[in-house]
Amino acid sequence: GAFYTAGSRIELPLVLGSLQMPVSSFHGIAFSATYDAALIQDAYFEITAPWLGPQGVFHFQSQEQAGSGALDVAITHYGGAPGSSGFGVIGKLNFIVEDVLVDLLEGYDSIDINLSLDGVMMVDSNFNLAPVVMDSITVRIYNPDQTVSILPAPEREELVVFPNPSTGQVWVRSAEPIQRVRLYNILGQPLGQWQDLGLDLWPLPVYELGISTGAYILEVETSGRLWKEKLIFNHCKR
Structure with missing residues (x-):
């Protein structure tokens, strides 16, 4: 972060x-x-x-x-x-x-x-x-x-998931086109997969999935690399 x-x-x-x-x-x-x-x-x-x-x-x-x-x-x-x-x-x-x-x-x-x-x-x-x-x-x-002695040198943020924590809609923004997104619950069980997106800004379909309060793992694949982000929902509004 x-x-x-x-x-x-x-x-x-x-x-x-x-x-x-x-x-x-x-x-x-x-x-x-x-x-x-x-x-x-x-x-x-x-x-x-x-x-x-x-x-x-x-x-x-x-x-x-x-x-x-x-x-x-x-x-x-x-x-x-x-x-x-x-x-x-x-x-x-x-x-x-x-x-x-x-x-x-x-x-x-x-x-x-x-x-x-x-x-x-x-x-x-x-x-x-x-x-x-x-x-x-x-x-x-x-x-x-x-x-000042322990902070790493600032890096360009290539992938941002926001807002996180969230109470509703979540967006994924990437410096490279997003190829594939997978969502898992905290136990590693798959909840959804989306591919061939080709977008640099993509909305996670929170309301379609019926997301409830808790922690999830978001896996985002671009042409350059694979990212994993912990996603927190607080008092999720449906």
Whole structure:
């Protein structure tokens, strides 16, 4: 997993919809990303949503509430533009860890920080509210004085399974096209296999499989190598 310490950038993809539950006639979304302002010195959102259509058909606005631990984001289609349908990444949330952690982490090796989405509102082209599942993730920030001698050199993340732990939809993102995915329970019993995918971003069909709370093993094969990831579901929403 990734190591975060003083000055690190935490990057979290934001995903709308899934293969099983795509977004229909998307018109706009607004939300607040909340965090601990004592540990995060800056937060910003980068929009990357080609499946929503060209950027000329929608308006994007992002504003950090100074010192409040909240980043407000809004994406809206212009009046005459038709709504978009589909699923995928709409952008990346970026959080910059404070440069100086001495006082905050005095006597501790690390501290956990919760990053969450609050007040999410999404509307379709008829301005009807659409259901959205809010999510959160806990990230561990390490004391640089305690870890500088043992942290490995940063590597390019070639495979990311997110969110993990999860309460619902899970995505697999790979630097190389995904060839095959297998899912096993903790006893090694196969639960599902998908092949010839050829995608670099793929949604695990959590709801079709009837996944319940617990631990699982996800095996992902690309043209370059075979990956195994432990996947945790907490209070899984069906």
